[in-house]
Amino acid sequence: MGMNRMRRLIAVFALTVTVGVLAFAQAKPNVVIIATGGTIAGAGADATNSATYQAAKVPVDQLIAGIPQLSAAANVKGEQLFQIASESFKNEHLLTLGKRIAVLVKQNDVDGIVVTHGTDTLEETAYFLNLVIHSEKPIVIVGAMRPGTAMSADGMLNLYNAVTVAGSKDARGKGVLVTMNDEINSGRDVAKAINIKTEAFKSPWGALGMVVEGKNYWFRLPAKRHTVNSEFDIEKINSLPRVEIAYASGNVSDVAYRAFADAGAKAIIHAATGNGSVSNTLVPSLVELRKKGIHIIRSSRVDSGGFVLRNAEQPDDKYDWIVAHDLNPQKARILASVALTSTNDSKELQRIFWEY
Numbered sequence: 001m002g003m004n005r006m007r008r009l010i011a012v013f014a015l016t017v018t019v020g021v022l023a024f025a026q027a028k029p030n031v032v033i034i035a036t037g038g039t040i041a042g043a044g045a046d047a048t049n050s051a052t053y054q055a056a057k058v059p060v061d062q063l064i065a066g067i068p069q070l071s072a073a074a075n076v077k078g079e080q081l082f083q084i085a086s087e088s089f090k091n092e093h094l095l096t097l098g099k100r101i102a103v104l105v106k107q108n109d110v111d112g113i114v115v116t117h118g119t120d121t122l123e124e125t126a127y128f129l130n131l132v133i134h135s136e137k138p139i140v141i142v143g144a145m146r147p148g149t150a151m152s153a154d155g156m157l158n159l160y161n162a163v164t165v166a167g168s169k170d171a172r173g174k175g176v177l178v179t180m181n182d183e184i185n186s187g188r189d190v191a192k193a194i195n196i197k198t199e200a201f202k203s204p205w206g207a208l209g210m211v212v213e214g215k216n217y218w219f220r221l222p223a224k225r226h227t228v229n230s231e232f233d234i235e236k237i238n239s240l241p242r243v244e245i246a247y248a249s250g251n252v253s254d255v256a257y258r259a260f261a262d263a264g265a266k267a268i269i270h271a272a273t274g275n276g277s278v279s280n281t282l283v284p285s286l287v288e289l290r291k292k293g294i295h296i297i298r299s300s301r302v303d304s305g306g307f308v309l310r311n312a313e314q315p316d317d318k319y320d321w322i323v324a325h326d327l328n329p330q331k332a333r334i335l336a337s338v339a340l341t342s343t344n345d346s347k348e349l350q351r352i353f354w355e356y
C-alpha cells in the first residue's frame, strides 16, 4: 500500500475517533422525572388564579411537553408515580418513592433523577431521600408556588432548572437537592418558609448555590452525613415507626402528648417555643412518658432555624430526652422515624441527631 494511501487512512481514522469523542462528550444526560403531584401539576380556572387552583391535575408527560427546551438539556423520561397534593403524603408514599429511586439510580442509563412534588411536605421528602438513598447521582426535588395556568407561573423554570441540575456532573455527591426560584438548596436544610411567594423555600444556613440558564454556581457544600455516607438504606426499610409532633405554645397542656402516646407513637417531637423550652407544667408528663419508653425529642417551632442544645434549657441527661439540634419539628420527625428503624437506644438516637 502506498504511503499516501496509508496517510489518508490514518487521517480518516483520526477524524472518526475525534468526532466520536466529541459526540460522546456532548451526549446529553439521561434524566428521569418521577411525578407525584402538587401545584407544579396544578391547574386553575383563569390566568389570574395564582392561589386558587387544584393541585395534582396535569400528568407528567404534559409537564414535559410544556417545556420543549428540556430536550436540548437532557434525554428526559417521565414516570407518574402518584398524583396527589403533598399534604396527603403518608409514610407509605415515602417508602414507595424511595424504593423506586433506589432501582433507577442503579441503572447505567440513568444519570439523574427529578421528583416533582407538592411544596407542603417537599422538605420532608427531600430529607427522607437524603437519609436513605445510596447513590452519588443527583436527585433533585422540585415544586411550584403557582399552577402552570397562572400568569408568571414558576413551575416551568423550576422544572427546567431541576432537570439541568439533575443532569450535571458537578451536582453529584452533594446529597438530595431542591431547586426552587433559581436556588439550589440542600434537601436536609431547606424548608418552606413563606406560603404565598415564589421565593418560598429557605435554608437557615444558606443555599448551596444557584442555577442560572442551565449552569450551576456552587457556594457551599453539605456538612452532615447523607446518601452514600448514610447508615440508613431504603432497601432495608419496609415500614417507618410512628413519630408524632406536638406543637407547644403558652398555656400548653399534656393532652396531645398523652393522646399520641396512647395511639402508639414511639417518639414525640416537642415543637418547642424558643430554643427547646418546656413548660414547667408539662415537664412531669414528658418525664412520665419517657419512663413508659416513648422518646421525647426537643425541637423548636422557630421557623428560621431553631438550635436546641442538650442540657441547656432542660436536664436532658437526667430525663433521658433527645435534642433535635437545628432540625425543625417536621425534619426531626423524619429523622426520628428513620433512626428508629435501626435503634431504640437514646444515646444512639442522639448521635444520629448530631450527625444527620
Ligand code: DAS
Binding pocket: 037, 038, 039, 040, 055, 084, 085, 086, 087, 117, 118, 119, 120, 121, 122, 143, 144, 145
Ligand atoms: N397543596 C400543595 C401541595 O401539594 C400545593 C403545592 O404547593 O404544591 O403540597
